[in-house]
Amino acid sequence: MSNSTAPKTSVGLWLLLAVSFAAAFVPAGTPGSITLVIGLMPVTFSMWHFIRWAGARTAWLSFLAVVVISFSGEAFGVATGLVFGNYYYPDGPLGPLLLGVPPLIQLQYFAMAYASLMVARSIGGVLTTAARGWWLVSVSAMAAFGMTLLDLASDPWHATVLQQWIWRDGGPYFGIPLHNFFGWFFETLAFLLVVQALLNSKKALAKMAEVKPRGFWLQGVLLYGTFPFTIALTPLIQGAAFSQANVDIAVAMVCVALFAVVPLWLAALMSLKKVSSTS
Template sequence: MDQAIRGRRWLLAALLVAAAAGLVRAPLEPRWWWASALAILLFSAPVIVGAVRWLGVRRGVALLLGLGLYAVVFESVAVATGVPYGRFSYSGVLGPPMLGLVPPTVLLAWTPLLLGSLASTRRAWQAVVLVVVCDLVLDPAAVSLGFWAWDDPGRYYGVPLVNFLGWVVSGGIAVLALRRLPRPLPALFARNLWLVLVFWTAVNAWSGQWLAALVGVVAVAALSRGYGRAP
């Protein structure tokens, strides 16, 4: 899988840009939630494979499950109380919510961003910054597609400032908790993050959200330097 992603970088990027255009022009409805779940699984697959190869089956699965549950807890608390991301709700496009809070796809959606950020940086603070940058690209795009929405929308394409402060908190805690992971992390994580950012940057561009698209272009360009490094 790593060789496929590494060797077909621009082909995969072109396919993702085209997919983003189709999604913007024909947004998914809640009854098509399985399609969005499949897309999240595809974006997560390189991280799942990479974690198992890197740490072994038991430790790799434990890491993925732990990070998935961590994300579910943080987002569930935010949906219920507004802390730390601000009060928001899911539309159902990503799947039926568990206990009326978050869809099961949250178990997979956040982990590629975190591990990709750790694999792309050398210092903990850089990883936290990159996680937040990812959200500056992802959240406006997801809001434009109707995946979720805040009760009190912010000026940044409907995303409030408190959300990004919340990502500093959740990302910072996770980065510190994972500081003892073996280094370096698999380059596959970084390459996968590059592709994820290409997709969400394209969604913003096709949606006319130019500031978010610009943030994405800068992030993609910055991460391009490390895309081809050896595993």
């Protein structure tokens, strides 16, 4: 990439990242079209950043892996109750359903997966090099734990308060069965292992080793921070959905976001000192 193009690309990524953080301030009752567009900003950022990191082929194949595996797992889970528990998606809140699953949610999974992968590979010291063998499994597991923490923090609000997805039999964690979080971890681990394998191709490794613009790695890790930021502000911003009955849920989601998700994010930010980048 030429020196004249790199700064422009970097600015564009910063703008998308800023909008991703700003999404936390979208109030309840915002028209669905606006919410959808803003919600796609982290997805757009993730794909653009991924292409700059490891090349277009690896980025799109990774996107396909996340979408296909997560959609298949959700469709099987909704039909059988064996993956996440006995749950379903109602019509409307998350868009049209296909096999009982709203396909638009898979786009968000891709952004969450990429953000979690950036964090895990930063901590593991493999942003520019290969992760192989048990190191590949360990980094994938760390990213899967990162995604599961986001689910642990946000699920009670989306499921129990907003009822965007509903467990028929309830569960001990604010109406959610613990089965869900184990299912989420293993599903995310499955597609993250595929993504990690794709990153070990010769073309991907050559692209990853290229000099990146200053702040490039910071952008990737900051993306993960948009999620706890949004989670922590949700009870305040979405006041229309907030009530005294939801206080326990709000306290729990904020505590998980601040005392579990944020420390992982900070560890990744601090590890960036080991990564050299130039403008």
